[in-house]
Amino acid sequence: NAGVTQTPKFRILKIGQSMTLQCAQDMNxxxxxxxxxxxxxxxxxxxxxxxxxxxxxxxxxxxxNVSRSTTEDFPLRLELAAPSQTSxxxxxxxxxxxxxxxxSGTRLTVV
Amino acid sequence: xxxxxxxSPSLSxxxxxxxxxxxxxxxSMFDYFLWYKKYPAEGPTFLISISSIKDKNEDGRFTVxxxxxxxxxxxxxxxxxxxxxxxxxxxASSADYxxxxxxxxxxxxxx
Numbered sequence: 001n002a003g004v005t006q007t008p009k010f011r012i013l014k015i016g017q018s019m020t021l022q023c024a025q026d027m028n029x030x031x032x033x034x035x036x037x038x039x040x041x042x043x044x045x046x047x048x049x050x051x052x053x054x055x056x057x058x059x060x061x062x063x064x065n066v067s068r069s070t071t072e073d074f075p076l077r078l079e080l081a082a083p084s085q086t087s088x089x090x091x092x093x094x095x096x097x098x099x100x101x102x103x104s105g106t107r108l109t110v111v
Numbered sequence: 112x113x114x115x116x117x118x119s120p121s122l123s124x125x126x127x128x129x130x131x132x133x134x135x136x137x138x139s140m141f142d143y144f145l146w147y148k149k150y151p152a153e154g155p156t157f158l159i160s161i162s163s164i165k166d167k168n169e170d171g172r173f174t175v176x177x178x179x180x181x182x183x184x185x186x187x188x189x190x191x192x193x194x195x196x197x198x199x200x201x202x203a204s205s206a207d208y209x210x211x212x213x214x215x216x217x218x219x220x221x222x
Contacts, residue, residue, distance in 0.1 A: 004154070031208055042115065042200065042212035043155075050208075058209065090154050098143055098204055102154030 002026050006091050006103035013081040013110045021076040021106050023091030029101070031094045032074040034058075034066065036087040037105075043090060049074055081110045114138045115203050117213035125221050130188040132216050134201030137182065141203040145210065146175060146186050149198040158199070159186070191220045 007022045025032065030051045035043040045058030049068040063085055065077040074093075078085060088107050092100040116135045124130045132146075142163040147155035161168040161175045161184070168175050174187045188195055201213040 033209070035212075040120070040214055042113070042117075042214045043210075044212075045209055048209060092154070094208060096208070098145055098160060098208060098210065099157040100147075100155075100210065102147075102156070104152065104154050 004091055004093055004101050004103035006089075006106050008106060009104065010107045011109070013078075013108065015081060015083065015110060017081050018077070018079050019081070019108075021078075021089055021091075021108075023074045023076065023103060024072050025074075025091075025093040025101070026072065027093060027095075027101065028071060029093035029095055030071070031096075032068065033092045033094075033100070034064070034074070034076045035090045035092065036060065037090065038087050046076065046089075078108075083110050086110045113214075114141075114211045115201055115213040117201055117216050119216050120214070121217045121219070123219045123221060124191050126193060127190045130186075130191045130195065130218055130220070132186040132188075132199050132201070132218070134184050134186075134213055135182060136184075136203050136211075138203070138205065138211070139182070140205040141211075142206055143204045144175070144177060144184050145202045145204075146173075147200040147202060147212075149200065149215070155200055188218075191218075193220050193222060196220045 033048045034046040047066040049055045091103045145160040146158040149155040198215045202210040
């Protein structure tokens, strides 16, 4: 039972490059979320989805895009990487409760 | 604007003693509160929660107290154990399953 799987675990990007952070869950959860955590700050919601085909912006969506074509997958796309996007990114999923299951995170550095 | 605040970035406690973590919130629409625990290089894991209709919830060594009039909640860990050394995040929601997180408190349990 894998839970929430995030890949890659680490990545270094150059300014202006693009990449996709992958997130997959095998618990048949409807709700999925992307958060970022900056040093000394709480987790900030980037995007979320309440089901396949439905996504919406969170608190800090600028510079990111998402899609939800299946219940299992919720990839996060960075189109033009900027140093301000250096962070640790967490994907999470939940049923209709508040107990999120988080992935182990992707540490992204933009140089 | 930070709607959930954890004003103590760190807490050091002796093994066997009580750990008390505090959290304040500003949004009066929040009606569900959670605590998450995070070890290094892992995602946060759900610890305990409380609904706004209650003022206390207990689960083993962990108890969460809610004071709605003061917009304050606290997490008590009794007795503290070395495995409790981690970062603890307070989180809150207003019935839409999106969580707002505090910045976290790092707990160190000394032998």
